[in-house]
Amino acid sequence: MAKHIHEFTEIDAMRHSTAHLLAAALNELYPGTQFGVGPVIENGFYYDVKTPKTLSAEDFEMIENKMRELAGRKLPFTRREMPIDEAIEFFAGRGQTYKVELLRDLKTRGTTNLKEEELQDFDPEKPLVASVYETGEFVDLCRGPHVTDTGKIGAFKLNKIAGAYWRGNSENDQLTRVYGLAFATQTELDEFLRWQEEAEKRDHRKLGKEMGLFVFSDLVGPGLPLWTPKGTMLRETLNDFVWSLRKAYDYQRVTIPHITKKDLYETSGHWAKYAEDLFKIKTREDHLFAMKPMNCPHHTQIYASEQRSYRDLPIRYAETTMVYRDEQSGELSGLSRVLSITQDDAHVFCRVSQIGQEAEIVWNIIQTFYNAFGFTLVPRLSRRDSAAPEKYLGAAEDWDKAEQALRDILSEKKVEWTDGPGEAAFYGPKIDFMAKDSLGRSWQVATIQLDFNQPKSFGLTCVNEQSEKEQIVMIHCAIMGSFERFISIAIEHFAGAFPIWLAPVQVRLLPVSDAFADAAMLFVRRLRAAGIRAEMDADAGTIGAKVRKSETEKIPLSIVFGQKEVDGGALQIRVRGVKEPLILSADEFIEYAVKVSSERSA
Ligand SMILES: [Zn+2]
Ligand SMILES: [Zn+2]
Incomplete structure (x- = not known):
């Protein structure tokens, strides 16, 4: 999560305004929803809420549609200041107990932040005002800043839902945290989603397991x-x-x-x-x-x-x-x-x-x-x-x-x-x-x-x-x-596809059937003697299954080994990521493998 000490940038104001938009949508869809806080995070925002109905990711589409509808109405973010007691009464009247709690903190401690260091400048004698922002029907206690109206909100997508204790304390109520992504344009949002999908595919926990590391x-x-x-x-x-x-x-x-x-x-x-x-x-x-x-x-x-x-x-x-x-x-x-x-x-x-x-x-x-x-x-x-x-x-x-x-x-x-x-x-x-x-x-x-x-x-x-x-x-x-x-x-x-010099298994021999296993193993030994990390797939499975396994495990070089190869015919080498096989004699292949594995290049 992003730290909040940094300056509020334009994109932050937009992301935070999208949190308001989410809250406004929930307020219309689920009357009686109580609102916690809705800060900006990396790439988006979240809002902690307590809805009368339990929310799930299946509700996202409907909520997003409502958000779009409200955005289309170009509702202004109107700032109003209220004396603190009036604000307490106002939010209490709307059943917003979490907002009331925040306001009481503001009144007695000068901040809604639970950390002590913000208390220094607090003067309990000074009359306090709270700033609230109206977006259509929805009114939020907030310091701002926001965009001028909901029409200025860029592209967004709700992407995650999780439980969260009110103010991070496990003795408090459990709220629902709805996460969203928000970007200035749809192109940026799409790019981010593509990037995220790629990052998930490359997750080392998943790949490390598949590769058996x-x-x-x-x-x-x-x-x-x-x-x-x-x-x-x-x-x-x-x-x-x-x-x-x-x-x-x-x-x-x-x-x-x-x-x-x-x-x-x-x-x-x-x-x-x-x-x-x-x-x-x-x-x-x-x-x-x-x-x-x-x-x-x-x-x-x-x-x-x-x-x-x-x-x-x-x-x-x-x-x-x-x-x-x-x-x-x-x-x-x-x-x-x-x-x-x-x-x-x-x-x-x-x-x-x-x-x-x-x-x-x-x-x-x-x-x-x-x-x-x-x-x-x-x-x-x-x-x-x-x-x-x-x-x-x-x-x-x-x-x-x-x-x-x-x-x-x-x-x-x-x-x-x-x-x-x-x-x-x-x-x-x-x-x-x-x-x-x-x-x-x-x-x-x-x-x-x-x-x-x-x-x-x-x-x-x-x-x-x-x-x-x-x-x-x-x-x-x-x-x-x-x-x-x-x-x-x-x-x-590398998305698991290590360069040859680094790959734990550089070459894998795939015997077509058991009958060719001994001959394949002999070749594995020749490769090993030349300093190549080679192994044989001795599984009983079909050759198609062996080829697929080799691909999943991102083996750089795989060689199907059958009668033709036993008879001394040229080897067909499947090079990871390359469509056409490499055709080399056994001796040429050893020379090739030694050369490429000694060049430490990405
Ligand atoms: Zn706000
Ligand atoms: Zn040291």
Whole structure:
């Protein structure tokens, strides 16, 4: 749901006016309907109502028709001001108990908002007026703004119905929330509906299941995906790719346990700050341990195990490993929100003077990696809010140097980037990368995060040229961040049709019948020996069923295998998404498959 702190734009006013139009229609169709609130949300609006008859999606058409009829009458939105007591009486007279409750709040607290922070300017002595808006017969308590009349409302469509407690409190009445979409034109609405349909088809929860990548078990629990052999193959392919890029820049692999004494997080400050997000473990000796929610504190202890010289730096540790965060079960969803998160994590320990060089290495890795998926990246420089220097940790001159180093890379790379004043973490500036997917959605993906805080908490130093201990800086630089989230984005980006280099199964042999299974398996072995991820569909089903299954699972290359193929005839290769089959000899095909799978292109 959209936040309401943003400025009310023209489209917002139109969407909100459509909420009034919905309420006016319900008021005519179902006399006695009581109205809650009707705010603007992303792409539309909703209205919380209590109707005498239970509403369902089947009523949408009739309600929309009524809305259209009222829109056609070009009813003006007329604003009127009433002293608050008169307004209370007015809405009470119409049986609008929820509006009366809002008005009473307005009278006693100066706001209908339940949050305390809005109370500051309230002067109980000042006589209060309430603004109401009339649209034909329907009168609503509202601050506005609206369009001038219902004829100015664009294209709309009711799209969802759900239960909602009055003011979000489960002890209050349950109301019906009717959702609608609203756009300036019918074309925009149609475009959005097409886009939404496409997004639903690509939903990674649906596709991930069809493709057999991961499963959930009620016994293991929600938010804890179990990766099948295929899903694990996909993860390994991604991991190998990231590691091949890091290895070229002298990263070293390290390995840490998944739990720690609480002391580690007390020193880092995480215990105090993120205690709620930690999975805690009590040992048999009654000591408190925690599952790691991040890897950096552990990695610092490998660095801190020796006194480092400036000559040793930079030191670059990489590790792909799971972290665990205790989230509310209601917030878990597919791979987007999980309790067990696999990170392709890395930490660079370096001097402030080396930030530029190290950040550029991470940048290059990020760019190569995301290019292979066809994602367009837009970086953002997340820097200090210069008006509030006290919010940030570390010396101002180190911040200046660090921000300058990041700025230099941004201008060197000659890419479009956005400026994010005030977006830095309190412990350091960063570059955040936004990736645009094939549906035009933006996702925050990789970051290059500088950190002055953990080196300070853990006393990480190097001995410099003057033989003095100098505090170093850490760079957090996961490339995918979370495998789970990245894979969910990649599935939706490709609609499950992974490029050959990434597909967990690259080639599938479809024997026409059992009689050809052995020969097909021999060919599978030849392909595997050449480094191709190949398998055979040994099911008893018809060849038509096997072809369809191959299509559903988005296998890039499928080969029907029968007598002709056994006799050494040319192979007919079905290439995913291509109508005409590819005709190649067995040897030519192996060469072709090796070549296309080694080119990491989207
Ligand atoms: Zn309004
Ligand atoms: Zn980290």
